[in-house]
Amino acid sequence: TVRNVMADLEEYGLLYSPHPSAGRIPTEAGLRLFVNGILEIGALSEEERGSIECQCAASGRSLPALLAEAGSVLSGLSACAGLVLEPRSEDLPLRHIEFVSLGPGRALVVMVREDGQVQNRVIPVPLGLPASALIVATNYLNARMVGRTVDEAREAIASEIELQQAEIDELTRKVVETGLATWSGDGGPSGQLIVRGQARLLEDVTAIGDLERIRALFEMLETREGMVRLLEATGKGDGVQIFIGSENALFNQAGWSLVVAPYQNSRERIIGAVGVIGPTRINYARIVPLVDYTAKVIGRLIG
Numbered sequence: 342t343v344r345n346v347m348a349d350l351e352e353y354g355l356l357y358s359p360h361p362s363a364g365r366i367p368t369e370a371g372l373r374l375f376v377n378g379i380l381e382i383g384a385l386s387e388e389e390r391g392s393i394e395c396q397c398a399a400s401g402r403s404l405p406a407l408l409a410e411a412g413s414v415l416s417g418l419s420a421c422a423g424l425v426l427e428p429r430s431e432d433l434p435l436r437h438i439e440f441v442s443l444g445p446g447r448a449l450v451v452m453v454r455e456d457g458q459v460q461n462r463v464i465p466v467p468l469g470l471p472a473s474a475l476i477v478a479t480n481y482l483n484a485r486m487v488g489r490t491v492d493e494a495r496e497a498i499a500s501e502i503e504l505q506q507a508e509i510d511e512l513t514r515k516v517v518e519t520g521l522a523t524w525s526g527d528g529g530p531s532g533q534l535i536v537r538g539q540a541r542l543l544e545d546v547t548a549i550g551d552l553e554r555i556r557a558l559f560e561m562l563e564t565r566e567g568m569v570r571l572l573e574a575t576g577k578g579d580g581v582q583i584f585i586g587s588e589n590a591l592f593n594q595a596g597w598s599l600v601v602a603p604y605q606n607s608r609e610r611i612i613g614a615v616g617v618i619g620p621t622r623i624n625y626a627r628i629v630p631l632v633d634y635t636a637k638v639i640g641r642l643i644g
Contacts, residue, residue, distance in 0.1 A: 376585070376625055393418070393631075397411055404427070411638075412425040415617050421628070424617070425616075427613055440478055447463060581601070585598045602616065615636050
């Protein structure tokens with residue numbers, strides 16, 4: 342009978358009862374079984390696809406504006422909170438680099454990214470270094486770094502140094518070997534986390550316990566650190582990934598699920614991620630293709 346089947350599922354740890362007079366609801370293990378083996382993914386309508394593409398494209402050429410709009414689109418279509426992890430600055434190709442003397446032993450590196458971001462960094466230089474050396478370093482690095490990410494340029498320059506194909510002055514060696522690739526901006530080594538639609542999480546509160554979980558979740562989103570690490574972890578897998586409740590050590594809030602997908606640049610390199618966070622009972626069949634398609638649109642627009 343249905344009653345016996347429900348009892349068996351509860352014994353296997355796939356269902357549980359919140360209190361004696363309540364019905365049965367899925368445990369995290371039950372949801373995982375459903376997601377991995379039973380879930381049938383739906384397809385987005387043409388209208389939804391068009392809405393995602395139009396709203397993202399309408400944000401203009403600014404990468405931060407595009408990603409912020411993508412988070413808002415995900416929040417609006419999923420009725421949950423939308424999350425977007427911006428690329429690290431090192432993942433964006435350079436448009437220009439220049440050195441400016443700040444006096445004895447110090448120089449300012451000015452880096453202009455492909456999306457128009459301008460970043461500055463003060464570096465030490467050898468005492469007594471002539472101004473002409475800064476010009477030589479600027480010309481040398483612009484010839485090798487423009488259109489490449491820092492990592493790509495570092496590999497190319499390292500190969501030149503090893504093969505001794507060119508005379509590399511003291512400043513250029515120092516910049517390449519001691520930290521040009523380890524940028525440390527205000528946000529640290531990781532990209533910025535954009536959160537849109539947190540108020541959506543309050544629309545379906547049914548008990549005081551839900552409010553407590555939401556309060557804890559908001560605190561975690563404010564610290565951002567755990568969420569950034571979780572979104573970065575998506576780069577280790579293919580396609581959409583689903584994290585349910587406390588099954589993942591990086592996302593240990595019971596009662597919440599995260600559906601997340603990475604997006605790539607024109608070189609097919611994963612540089613960020615988009616996702617949706619909501620209660621574990623979210624409509625996975627609808628949200629999985631929504632997140633997947635949004636990630637692909639962002640990758641295409643960046644490319």
